[in-house]
Amino acid sequence: MSVVLTAAPAIPGLRFRPYAGPQDHPEMHRVHQAVAAANGIEEVISLEQFDLSYANHVNCDHDRDIVLAEVDGNLVAYSRVFWSELLEGGRSYENFGFVHPEWRRRGIGTAMHRHNEARLREIAGGHAGVGPKWLSSEAVDGDPGAAALLRADGYEPVRWFFEMVAPSLEDVPSVGVPDGVEVRPVTREQYRRIWDAMDEAFRDHWGATPGTEEEWRTFEGDPDNADPRYWRVAWDGDEVAGVVVTVPQTEANARHQRRRVYVASVSVRRPWRRRGLARALLAGSLIGAREDGFTSASLGVDAENPTGALALYESLGFERHRSEAAYRKPLEG
Numbered sequence: 055m056s057v058v059l060t061a062a063p064a065i066p067g068l069r070f071r072p073y074a075g076p077q078d079h080p081e082m083h084r085v086h087q088a089v090a091a092a093n094g095i096e097e098v099i100s101l102e103q104f105d106l107s108y109a110n111h112v113n114c115d116h117d118r119d120i121v122l123a124e125v126d127g128n129l130v131a132y133s134r135v136f137w138s139e140l141l142e143g144g145r146s147y148e149n150f151g152f153v154h155p156e157w158r159r160r161g162i163g164t165a166m167h168r169h170n171e172a173r174l175r176e177i178a179g180g181h182a183g184v185g186p187k188w189l190s191s192e193a194v195d196g197d198p199g200a201a202a203l204l205r206a207d208g209y210e211p212v213r214w215f216f217e218m219v220a221p222s223l224e225d226v227p228s229v230g231v232p233d234g235v236e237v238r239p240v241t242r243e244q245y246r247r248i249w250d251a252m253d254e255a256f257r258d259h260w261g262a263t264p265g266t267e268e269e270w271r272t273f274e275g276d277p278d279n280a281d282p283r284y285w286r287v288a289w290d291g292d293e294v295a296g297v298v299v300t301v302p303q304t305e306a307n308a309r310h311q312r313r314r315v316y317v318a319s320v321s322v323r324r325p326w327r328r329r330g331l332a333r334a335l336l337a338g339s340l341i342g343a344r345e346d347g348f349t350s351a352s353l354g355v356d357a358e359n360p361t362g363a364l365a366l367y368e369s370l371g372f373e374r375h376r377s378e379a380a381y382r383k384p385l386e387g
Contacts, residue, residue: 060168061168062165069124072118073121073132094376097306110268121134131151133149139263147385149191188382195376201379201381213356215355216357217376220352222349222350251295278302286335296332298335299319302314
């Protein structure tokens, strides 16, 4: 079965087809990681994590919302659309595509982008009484072509995000947690309560969406989360006050010959904010990693984070490494 894209370029052997299920994942994963490397993204997503993500998608009809592009039977690109209910109000209709670096600048990405927009307009058209609505996408600074395509189609950058790197952990200070809370060892039985606390804390952030059972299953099943030795969780009695989730970058470390951890999440629930808890938990997490021989760390942050996260990270030695922008275009109807 083929998918007809009206803006498809005239490339011999090029065809578009629907997603065939998990059997497509190895080649999709290959394209995804090639795109990430070309864009300067050093983190590595394993095939197991890729499978887990696709098993837990929400608001995405795999039969209609994923398109693969092949040339002579070899996968060169794929795209996916979905929509999100925003806690700030309205809905975001998300459009993402991944074109292997060897096949960029040939019109494949543009054709998929146009097809995705048409599909998202169809989806949004069935959501009566909802507003505002936006067509949304993202572009990293390592892929100026994606940003140019979005801007040419009327999208505007509305939010910036930084990947930050602490090139050394040697000077991370020991910081005590505030009075009234204590850090306890993390057990598997606590994972759901920890995840619920993180979900609640992140509801204040830009672009936040309600947590779903699918997201919980992804968190619970992520192999990176199997060992919580560098997590730091603060408790106030039986209430989770704050959480730092830090994991080793096993595959990326092997590829780049380094010893780095990734800070996947830093969150503090509202009643415990502005007391230095995030700083104490993050410092403790990084010191734990340092004691086990890790020498650097990375994380991602919203440049306009309302809780002052950017300044916190810079105070612990993190530096801006690359940037990414979220783009939106108003969608009528």
